[in-house]
Amino acid sequence: MALSFSVQAECGITRARAGLMKLPHCDVRTPVFMPVGTQGTMKGLLPDQLEALDCEIILGNTYHLGNRPGIDVLEKAGGLHKFMGWKRALLTDSGGFQMVSLLKLAEITEEGVKFKSPYDGSEIMLTPEKSIEIQNCIGADIMMQLDDVVQTTFQDYNRIKEAKERTSRWLDRCLKAHKRPLEQSIFPIVQGLLNSELRRQSAEDHMTKNVNGFAIGGLSGGEAKDDFWPMVSLGTEILDKKRPRYLMGVGMAVDLVICVALGIDMFDCVYPTRTARFGCALINKGQLNLKHKQYETDPNPIDKDCTCSTCKNYTRAYLHCIVSVETVACHLISVHNIAFQMQLMRAMRHNIINGTFVQFVKGFMEEVYPDANYPSWVVNSLHSVGINLVST
Numbered sequence: 001m002a003l004s005f006s007v008q009a010e011c012g013i014t015r016a017r018a019g020l021m022k023l024p025h026c027d028v029r030t031p032v033f034m035p036v037g038t039q040g041t042m043k044g045l046l047p048d049q050l051e052a053l054d055c056e057i058i059l060g061n062t063y064h065l066g067n068r069p070g071i072d073v074l075e076k077a078g079g080l081h082k083f084m085g086w087k088r089a090l091l092t093d094s095g096g097f098q099m100v101s102l103l104k105l106a107e108i109t110e111e112g113v114k115f116k117s118p119y120d121g122s123e124i125m126l127t128p129e130k131s132i133e134i135q136n137c138i139g140a141d142i143m144m145q146l147d148d149v150v151q152t153t154f155q156d157y158n159r160i161k162e163a164k165e166r167t168s169r170w171l172d173r174c175l176k177a178h179k180r181p182l183e184q185s186i187f188p189i190v191q192g193l194l195n196s197e198l199r200r201q202s203a204e205d206h207m208t209k210n211v212n213g214f215a216i217g218g219l220s221g222g223e224a225k226d227d228f229w230p231m232v233s234l235g236t237e238i239l240d241k242k243r244p245r246y247l248m249g250v251g252m253a254v255d256l257v258i259c260v261a262l263g264i265d266m267f268d269c270v271y272p273t274r275t276a277r278f279g280c281a282l283i284n285k286g287q288l289n290l291k292h293k294q295y296e297t298d299p300n301p302i303d304k305d306c307t308c309s310t311c312k313n314y315t316r317a318y319l320h321c322i323v324s325v326e327t328v329a330c331h332l333i334s335v336h337n338i339a340f341q342m343q344l345m346r347a348m349r350h351n352i353i354n355g356t357f358v359q360f361v362k363g364f365m366e367e368v369y370p371d372a373n374y375p376s377w378v379v380n381s382l383h384s385v386g387i388n389l390v391s392t
Helices: 047-052 062-067 071-077 080-084 128-138 157-177 196-206 225-238 253-261 271-277 309-313 316-322 327-354 357-368 376-383
Strands: 004-010 017-022 027-030 032-035 057-061 089-093 106-108 113-116 123-126 142-144 185-187 214-216 245-247 266-269 280-283 286-289
Touching (some): 057 062, 062 089, 062 128, 071 080, 089 128, 157 185, 225 376, 253 327, 271 280, 271 327, 309 327
Antiparallel strands (some): 004 017, 113 123, 280 286
8 A cells, every 4th residue: 555544543632643654665653744845955954864863754845856956857756755865754745736836927727826936937837647747757756736825824715715616626537547556645635725614625625535545735825823723623524533633834842732732743834944944943942043133142042852963963153153154053043943743743742642731732832931821822722622722
């Protein structure tokens, strides 16, 4: 099988679960955070370093890889795994997100999305069939359908409804075009932005398809957190509990903890490596901006409890000295930030298995908000799955 998924433990109060996803290239323990290697490379990290950090699956981007190096080069290389020297699992985005990020360069029709290449200005038509052709060539263990993506804060109901319905039609075309179903899985993407009825329709429609997992898209794009979490919760209420559920584009620690409690298994985001390039290191309480003068003589590691090579060997003072000056600083902070994400996911998995997930969540939130001044969305989202941060 291209994918098999088993739930190994469930929290008795929340919807959190620990699972095992067996993929052709690697078994992946969930909940899992997937670092993003858009161009077939992780900015600031080598594949063997990712393995050393116990990273089991990473992302690549169909649109960018289809442009450069292109499918001819990837075919000759034997797929992206061999091309980039990565032995573990891969997931590829479909290119749909570029409808938002490269909107000025894109024209969306029923046929697909016509892009003007940001590299040489040439025109590219990305259809559902072309997206799957590229992803079949890339050889990712999990492929995403091409979906019609609308900016999360968009207000036009008719356009949102059109995008939801077109995403369903494009899913059928993606499934029909898929040439390697025994080696690669296609995940449908639930759309509907912040409209609960449209999201329900999208999820229920996708549930009728013969697929191995599901994704929840169209979120984490600037909407209020009070609008964000109910859409995540709605998705995990509807989508099959026997298959993995992937929330796209989410990577901040508080969001990860809450969404695992809501029943999400898989996450991805550029946040850990992007924030490293700005000199910011991740910790439970948020992040340290190592450019600040207060770290100039600080002899401590980024995090005394972190076991990564950066925290074992370098001080905040050293990192402050080289940050934004030497490229190695980006590398060192990226190592820590990915390690932080991996350790957070392992901690949640461990506590789900041990039956202590609720206590873990409460302790985590107390560390992030030591004055107990919790944002309303944090209180409400956790209350919805049985965790009460505020005594009544």
